[in-house]
Amino acid sequence: MAEADEGVAGHAEAARGRPASTSRQDVARVALDLFARLGYDDTTVDDIAAAVGISRRTFFRYFESKPDVVWGEFDAELGRLRDRLAEAPVSEPMMDVLRRSVIATNRFGAGELDELRIRMVLISSVPTLVAHSAVRYEEWCEVVAGFAAVRLGGRPEDLGPQTLARAALGAAMAAFGCWAADEGVDLEDEVDQAFRLLATGFADPSGAI
Amino acid sequence: MAEADEGVAGHAEAARGRPASTSRQDVARVALDLFARLGYDDTTVDDIAAAVGISRRTFFRYFESKPDVVWGEFDAELGRLRDRLAEAPVSEPMMDVLRRSVIATNRFGAGELDELRIRMVLISSVPTLVAHSAVRYEEWCEVVAGFAAVRLGGRPEDLGPQTLARAALGAAMAAFGCWAADEGVDLEDEVDQAFRLLATGFADPSGAI
DNA sequence: CACTAAATTGCAGCGACTGCAGGAAATCCG
């Protein structure tokens, strides 16, 4: 998690060797456009490479895999979430920190929201991407479990932190899914609601439900 | 979800045509053994087919994909969970029904537990399987969301049912993961604990955590 | 101009998966 995405498009100061012919962002933009128009499965890596003007081999130097394109700068976001959780005052209740941090990490400008919606619709509807997402979510869970272990006591692998982390992931996925499916909904509100549900618990105190 | 696994190894009464040379279970047993010994990624479909004594092409008539082998009769279990949830008396609180049903669906005999542990360790540690699992878990969530929609009101796609379903999935995954990682733990206890956590919620009433 | 560093590329190859068309083994019926 240190020197994240160096090697390709690393914004080094001294441009010594042959300059990169394109950038991660450019490839992602072109690819997402193709995905939206042709469908994810019907867009081959060859198609993307051809559209960008690079070889297939080079595509795999910009992205580890085809599904990775849809995830964009997930690693960076994950790092920011980790930082927010770590920097929160210990006096603030755990679930408040979590809710606030997740919301803050996913606050996007109006210009980015359209692209984000495309990404989320793809991630939650294309089986190949649903599958790949699990690997990414695993990293997300590790971050949250680490935080939960500090607050609850015990190790991140213990049942408490694990349950919280994976349940929190579920809440986030539900919020993003509902937002992606319905144009007239605010992302922040959805996340807020989902995490409040999680904090309160699903048992009806009266036992009536 | 009707005629589930007919076509291959369908236990028909009148054995009319050419008899099947093996069965889904046999293939799964052999494959799991290879996975445990060689590792999942280092076992090719050719290896499995050769070990069973069928052709690679035939393997794909028994299982849709290589990762599907690890999941065994997941479809059947899912059906049983759906039935349990549907048959529960409306007077019983939602979270109690859910916890009880998940536990009941995952009650295995001592003989099956070893194989289950192998399956769960694979599913939660091999990236390819982690990825594939997401697709299966999606079906699980649909079942739980359907149940939650009935209890909470609204549609299964709404935020409430979705949050509960995905959070419940998280609790189940945490419980299974902890059980698979630690030999000295009872599966039922773990699931019970995780779902009680979920019902209660993670917020400390005093706000001290 | 030679040297070095970095990016790109083609190629050969693996492994999962699919559609198709044909072959093999069993039963049914005339």
Next chain:
DNA sequence: CGGATTTCCTGCAGTCGCTGCAATTTAGTG
């Protein structure tokens, strides 16, 4: 008995994602 039918098995050709390797291009540097 023998053909028709049914069901299953198989090989082949091909697509697609992905990887390692070795060569090539394109820049800056001494």
